[in-house]
Amino acid sequence: ATVFLNDTFLPAEQAKVSVYDRGFLFGDGVYEVIPVYGRQPFRLKAHLSRLQSSLDGIHLTNPFDDERWTQLITQLIEQNDSDNQAVYLQVTRGVAPREHVFPEGVKPTVFMMSNPLNSVPESYKEQGIKAITVDDIRWQRCDIKAITLLPNTMLRQQAHEKGAGEAILIRDGVMTEGSASNSYAVFDGVIYTAAKDNTVLPGITRDFVLELAAKANIPYKEESVTADRLTQADEIWISSSTRELLAVTTLDDKPVGHGIPGPLWQKLDALYQRDKLEANQ
Template identity: 35%
Template sequence: MTRTVFVNGSYVPEDQATVSIFDRGFLMGDAIYEVTTVIDGKLIEFPAHMARLARSLAEIEMPFQVDEDALLAMHRELIARNDLDQGMIYMQVSRGPADRDFVYPADPKPTLIAFTQSIPWLSMPFIETGFKVVSCPDKRWGRRDIKTVQILWTCMSKVDAQRKGADDVWFVEDGLVTEGSSCNAFIIKGNRIITRALSHDILHGVTRAVILEFAKEQGLEIEERGFSVAEAQQADEAFVTASPLFATGVVELDGVTIGNGKPGPLTMQLREAHIRESLKQGM
């Protein structure tokens, strides 16, 4: 079945979707993206994704007006046209086509595209088994808080991790973990959750914010600071958060088992609470 995708205001079959070869997203990586999870045909935390989109666009001075109502209608139309039950919608805004120049045009014509992917998030094997991760030097550009399409080092690192028999990477900078390839990183010690504070060093994760709120409501302590690989290996539990992952356990880091080698009880508790509330509030 051919998917219907969205390109600059039109819904078209995926094999008919095109953008200019001069598009700056293609030539320069000059683009922002967001991925919104879909569960039971509902968009999860859509407003938060649109708020982050607007922030990222402002940070790179791209004059694209985020019309949340129009974008919500577009997302819902893609869900309907593709009969999407579980999966995600990827949306990307580039600065649009222009002759190749390091100086971006003063009056750009942004390109907007979006498409669906069907993925059974709630029945994936990693929910029960957890992730095995390996550490990797963080060689990404310094503004990781901006969700740009410049993710080549991320791709290379994740491929290398899989070659080593792991599921993902945790990036390390100045001896401390920053985050995963496409997720925020956490450890649990006793009744305390430890995760890196928000800064330019990490993505301001939508799910990160929600999970920390759930943790506070459940009486857990929150400590926002960096932690080392060695500290993580000695933790009671570890987990990652991302929009499609909710909270997912990390059971091994650089070959060292964390906890009892299974997703921990607090991790699963936070995951289940998040999914339950997300389905109530889905759009």
């Protein structure tokens, strides 16, 4: 596969990063994952705007303007085979002697790759997925899409070891989001998802789902749901760029609602599939 490193496209095997890269030594960087449908990036502007917020959050200057990013991402998509792809990009604070204080005058390291975007397995869509609830052990700036994902990987692994596809995170008694997704609960026809603050990542698919809900006149509230109340939810969902919108039908080994993907999920997933190809703005 062809990847992009710093200023060139090259075969993945030839792309090498220094052991002094601050991404490697400190996890000092941010990233984005952009789904590509039919060779068109989904909501590229929104992803680039979130990238800017993440970079601002860690006080790192954006190495490129949006026009340049768009050119590079377009070229990366062209150089990879699949019609549907997942573009991964990351920017780290660059290569410098290991010292916590930010180095001055160092060029950020930019890395991009694109993998085939596998469609979500039918069985996940038909049956929904299992999830477990776990204590949200992450930091206080979950709004930054930082490459430092050790807590997320540990929590997701914990879910995996219990045969579950996602970990739903509980902080101060309320649901924040999934280990790699935003999360939603439905009560009496109303969708609840955490408000955008420092405890959650502002998901691009979250915005899309809420827009679809608004268009379909399904009410939603950006309000947190307690762990207690979550056990009584009619429906629970997760959303992310690579998994789109999935129903959680088993939570902590108990069925959610009737234990099958619920009617509001059915409706929103249908709209999601219908509109995702045209939703590039």
